[in-house]
Amino acid sequence: MELDLNAEIGRAVQQLRTAAGMSQGELADQLTAMGETFHQQTVLKIEKGTRALKFTEAVKIARVFRVSVDSLIYSEERLEESLETQRRFDAVLAGLVELERVATDVQHTRIDLAEWAAKDGRSEEDLQSARAILTMDPASTVSNVVEDVLRGMYAELPGVGNAGATKMLELLGWDPNNDATGA
Numbered sequence: 001m002e003l004d005l006n007a008e009i010g011r012a013v014q015q016l017r018t019a020a021g022m023s024q025g026e027l028a029d030q031l032t033a034m035g036e037t038f039h040q041q042t043v044l045k046i047e048k049g050t051r052a053l054k055f056t057e058a059v060k061i062a063r064v065f066r067v068s069v070d071s072l073i074y075s076e077e078r079l080e081e082s083l084e085t086q087r088r089f090d091a092v093l094a095g096l097v098e099l100e101r102v103a104t105d106v107q108h109t110r111i112d113l114a115e116w117a118a119k120d121g122r123s124e125e126d127l128q129s130a131r132a133i134l135t136m137d138p139a140s141t142v143s144n145v146v147e148d149v150l151r152g153m154y155a156e157l158p159g160v161g162n163a164g165a166t167k168m169l170e171l172l173g174w175d176p177n178n179d180a181t182g183a
Contacts, residue, residue, distance in 0.1 A: 007049030012072045014047040016065040034060045
């Protein structure tokens, strides 16, 4: 039996769109904003397999859903892997945002501790405890933990491994020597 590529791509686009909770019109609007002239009916025809997808359109659709172009062509299993990759990537980004918030809170707490320690009448023991906390480098400690977590998450993705995890961290702009968020 011959593979109907337009139908396969159409099913993949529909699955990605519905998994993202997006309507056909919303997808058309996003693609139009990216320079392709799309309408809801265009998306419908692509999903039904009655309209072929241009390569430039496929690239932009893949960008909208943050998947590779080949995931529009291959099996449902491959598409599920791409969706899982997208979910993990979204979770990592959400975690990095939360980490940035926590890092800000930690910095504010360190400032409060320094102000507390600067007041007269503190015992030597209190001052030593405060000094120990204030001289720690929380950014490098957090940075190492975050890098280990990210590397572990990426390395578990199908076909990625440790080398791919390192490349993904580089693509995210990860610089553990810069700060805890890699920004």
